[in-house]
Amino acid sequence: MKKSKRASAEVNAGSMADIAFLLLIFFLVTTTIASDKGILLLLPPKADPNEEQIDVKIKDKNLFKILVNSSDRVLVNGEPWTQPLENLKPKVQEFVLNNGRKEDLSESPKKAIVSFKTDRGTSYEKFIGILDVLHLSYNEIYAKKMGMTLEEFNNFDRKDADKKDKYDEIRKTIPKQISIAEPSKIGN
Amino acid sequence: MSKFKKKTGTSQEIPTSALPDIIFMLLFFFMVTTVMRTDDLLITQKLPQASQLSKIEKKSLVSYIFIGTPKEVTKYGDEPKIQANGVLMEPEDIALFVEQEKTKLPESDRNKITMSMKISQEAKMGIVTDVQEELKKANARKILYASTPKLVK
Numbered sequence: 001m002k003k004s005k006r007a008s009a010e011v012n013a014g015s016m017a018d019i020a021f022l023l024l025i026f027f028l029v030t031t032t033i034a035s036d037k038g039i040l041l042l043l044p045p046k047a048d049p050n051e052e053q054i055d056v057k058i059k060d061k062n063l064f065k066i067l068v069n070s071s072d073r074v075l076v077n078g079e080p081w082t083q084p085l086e087n088l089k090p091k092v093q094e095f096v097l098n099n100g101r102k103e104d105l106s107e108s109p110k111k112a113i114v115s116f117k118t119d120r121g122t123s124y125e126k127f128i129g130i131l132d133v134l135h136l137s138y139n140e141i142y143a144k145k146m147g148m149t150l151e152e153f154n155n156f157d158r159k160d161a162d163k164k165d166k167y168d169e170i171r172k173t174i175p176k177q178i179s180i181a182e183p184s185k186i187g188n
Numbered sequence: 189m190s191k192f193k194k195k196t197g198t199s200q201e202i203p204t205s206a207l208p209d210i211i212f213m214l215l216f217f218f219m220v221t222t223v224m225r226t227d228d229l230l231i232t233q234k235l236p237q238a239s240q241l242s243k244i245e246k247k248s249l250v251s252y253i254f255i256g257t258p259k260e261v262t263k264y265g266d267e268p269k270i271q272a273n274g275v276l277m278e279p280e281d282i283a284l285f286v287e288q289e290k291t292k293l294p295e296s297d298r299n300k301i302t303m304s305m306k307i308s309q310e311a312k313m314g315i316v317t318d319v320q321e322e323l324k325k326a327n328a329r330k331i332l333y334a335s336t337p338k339l340v341k
Contacts, residue, residue, distance in 0.1 A: 017204065022212035035303055036250060037241040038334040046324040056250035120314030124255075124307050125318075128236040128335055153272055154240065183313050 018131035039131055043182075062106050064095045064114045068131060070121025074130070085133050096174065109174040117181040131178075138176045145170045222267070222275040230264075230271050231256035236309040237338035244332060249302050253282070255315060256308030268311040270319060282322035290328075299327065306334045 032086040047053070066088075074081040075133055076088065096112045098105035106112035114134055118127055136150075143153035146166060193225065200201055233256050256270040258264035269276045272285045290298045303323060307316060 016208035017211055020208050020215060023213045024211060024218065027215065028318055036244045036247065036332065037336065038332040039240065039339065040242045041331050041333065043324050043329040043331060045329065070333060120312060120317065123309065124311045124313060124316060125236045125309035127313055128238055128333060130310070131333070132238040132335075132338075137225065139212055139240055141260045146243075183317050185244040 012130055031049065035164050039128065039135060058113065059107070059111075062111045062113060063105075064092060064112065064117045066114070068118045068122045068126055068130065070114060070119040072123055072126045074126075085129050088130070088133050089137045089140070093141060096137070103115060113177045114178055115179045118183045120183045124181065131180075134178050135176075138174075138178075141174060142167065145174075190214045196335050213219065224310075228274060230276055231258050231260070231269060231308070233306060233308050234310070235306065235334055238333075238335040239338045241335065241337055244302060244304070246300075246302075248299050249293065249297060250304050250332075251286070251301060253285075253319060254308060254324045255311050255319070256306075257310065268308065268315055277293050279318035279322050282319055285327040286323065286326035300330070301328050302330045302332055303328050304332045304334050314322070 064075050065075075069075075074085075076091070082090070092114060095105050096109050097116075098107075098108070098112075100107045116130060116134065139153060142152055143150045146153060146163070148156065156167075158164055199301065231254055233254065252272065255268055257266055257270075258269050258276070264276060270279065270282070271277070272282065273288070277285065286301070286303070290301055293301060305316070305319070320331070
C-alpha cells in the first residue's frame, strides 16, 4: 500500500480519557454522603413508678435557671433576657467558674447545674439555639483548660489516649451538668 | 535519523483508545451506586444551625426520626408530623418502631442504638417531647439533634 501523504483519518481520542477523568473526579468530589452531625444528648431513664421520688434539695445559688415560654421569650434567673443568645455564654461561664467567690453564684463547678426548661409551644429552633450556647460555654472552658483553641477542641481525636485522659480529668472537676426539664403544658 | 526510525515497522505507541471507555465505565459505576437519600421524605426539612456538633462514630447504630411540616398540606394538614420508616406516624407508634430497629442490630449492640432526630426548626417542643417520652419508654436514650454547622463569631 502506498503511504498517503494526508493526515491520518483517525480522530485523536487521547484526551477523551482526560475528559472522562475530569467528570469522574467531579462526581467523586460533589457527591456528599449525608453526614450525621448534631448535638448528642443522653435522655434520663424513665422514672420507676414503684420507686419513691426523692426530693433532692439544691441550693438556689447552684442553679442557673433558663426558662423559655411559648412565644420564645427567655427568662434567665428570673429576669427577662433581651440580649442576643450569644451573650449568655459569659454569664454561664462566670456562674460555673465562680468557686464560691460571689454570694449568688455557684459554690463549685461540680455543684453548678444549668437548668433549662421550655414550654410545649417553644420552637425547636430556640431550643437548639440555647442548648448550643450552653454547650459552647462549657466547651470553651474545657478548651481553655486543655490549652487548645475551641476549634482544635471540637476536632480533637477521642482515640488519642493522652488527650482523652486529660479531657476526662477535666470533665471530672468541671462536669457538664445541663438539666433539661420536661416542658410545661401551657402553650400549644 | 528519521531514516533509521522508519525501519521498524511496528508502531511504538500504546493503543489508548480503550481508556476512555474504561473511565466511563467507572464513572457510570459511581453514578449508579451513589445513593443520594435513602428515605423518601414526606415532610419538609430545614434543620436548625448549631456550632457545637459531634459526629457519630458508628453509623450502623443510627436510626432516623424526622419531624416537620408535611409536604402535602391538603392531605396531612400543616401541623408538624413525625416520619419514621418511610411513613408518617403518631408518637405512640415510636416505641414499636424503635423495637423494629433494634431487632435489626446484633444483640450486643441493641442498647447502644442512637436515634438521630432530624427535626425541622419550625416544629414545637411539644411534639419533640412526646417523641422523647416514647424513646425513654423504648429504652433508646441516646439521641442526636441533627443540625447543620454554623460558624462561631
